[in-house]
Amino acid sequence: MANLFFESGNLEATEAFLSAAYTPMQIGGRPADSRARIARTEAGGLSVDRLSFGYTMGYDAGCLGKVCLVSMHSGTIVDTTDGREEVYGPGETFLLAPHDRPYAGQVREARYTITMFDPRLLARVAPGSGGGDVRITGARAVGPAENRRLGAAVAYLRDHVVDESAVADGPDGLLLSTAVQHLAATVLHTLPNTARGDAAAPRDTRDAHSDTLRRALSFIEANAHRDITLADIAASVPVTPRAVQYAFTRHAGTTPLGHLRRVRLARAHADLRSADPADPSGTATVAGIAGRWGFAHQGRFAAAYRREYGVPPSVTLRSG
Template sequence: MTNLFFESGDLGATEAFLSAAYTPMQIGGRPADTRARISRTAVGGLSVDRLSFGYTMGYDAGCLGKVCLVTMHSGTIVDTTGGREEVFGPGETFLLAPPDRPYEGQVREARYTITMFDPRLLGRVASAPAGRDVRITGPRAVGPAENRRLGAAVAYLRDHVLDDSGASADPDGLLVSTAAQHLAATVLCTLPNTAREDAPAPRDTRDAHSDTLRRAVAFIEANAHRDITLADIAASIPVTPRAVQYAFTRHAGTTPLGHLRRVRLARAHADLRSADPSGHATVAGIAGRWGFAHQGRFAAAYRQEYGVAPSVTLRSG
């Protein structure tokens, strides 16, 4: 895990830090209040930054090379790329700029969160064909509910994964990789993108039979401890990812990743039962080992599945 912190009232120092941390940029304006505060937590290709500027700052920046999501807490950001003027305010989570394009605009006395990840993760989660990129085609979520969902995914990553307790519970990186896939999947479900426009092929339906389900379940059971995606499950059979999705929907009433989550919950249950309650095992440590970062959500899912709190199972082990 990497942690960075910057605080300064010097515009030149702020410009140098932003250029090093993101992409070369120039800051415009000469405000009276030049306070800037920036912190970064990064691990496994993910980064979450908290930024606060006490002034209006113009910027002209190069390509980021990453998916860059901004969640506004106060103030506004005005995007003026390409001559347009689009204003983003508190409560919005949006794409700042396509990974391969420069961008410009203004930060107006704003406090916000920036979340960045490799754009190739979108194609991996969407199971796009080799050599075919998945691109986000608009900055805003497709609706208010989708905006809230995207903001919640960012908050989950910021507050429950990329923090000290989350990192200590994730020595093998499963928690971070699972959270990254969840964020990328949420982006694909909430922002306009090319993957949403793909139509299913006839063979997807033809291959969605019970044998596909059986082989997919076997692969998940054998690899639940690893960082696996829908594409990995499909390749093990082999069929298309959509065929796997249809097979689970038709024959199991769930999704492949939903089944993976249930298998990991069962493995966490087994570890809680076998752990020595007088030893060093903790509910958080065992949950993190199986990719569950949010303890409240893990406890709720566990109680729903097993009828007791995970701490009860650990104490009775």
């Protein structure tokens, strides 16, 4: 995990920092108040930045190479790419720009969060992509509820997951990778993209048989400790991601990722039973074990655990 902090009232220094941290850019304006503050936390291919500008700043920037989500807290950002003028204000979470295109605009006395991840992750979590390219085709969420859902996913990852993952994660970074996959899946459910509304192919239906399920179950059991996605499960069979989903729905009454979560819950249960709560290393905690198996939200982990085993995870740990 890497942390980065910048604070300055010098526009030239701010331009140099932004160019190094994001993409080469030029900023304009000569305001009386030129304060800028940027704090970055980066881990596992994800970066979460908290930015605050006390002035209006124009920018003209190159390609980011990342999916770049902006959550507005105060002020406005105006996107002027290709001559348009889209204004974003407090409460909105949106795509700043396509990952492979330059962008331009203005930050107007704004405080906001930027979250960035590899665009290839979208294809890994998209059910019907078959591993092909998935593109976001619109900057705004498809509706108010979707905007709130996307903003909540960013906020939870920013406020709870990134810092905790440095402590709770095992060697494979499962807590953070699971949370980033969830964010990518939320992006696909909330922003317009090329994977939305794909029709089922006849081949997907034909491949959704019991042998597909058996192979997928075996792969999940052997790899639950790793950072795996729906695309990885499908490739192990091998069939399309949609065929795997159909196989689980038809023959198991669940989804591939739903089964993966249940397997990880069982592994967490086993670790809780075998852990020594008096261990002086401090690693035998409910939060640590949950994080080791990719459960970022402690409340949801506890609720799922109680539904499955009839007691809170803390009871299992104390009686182990």
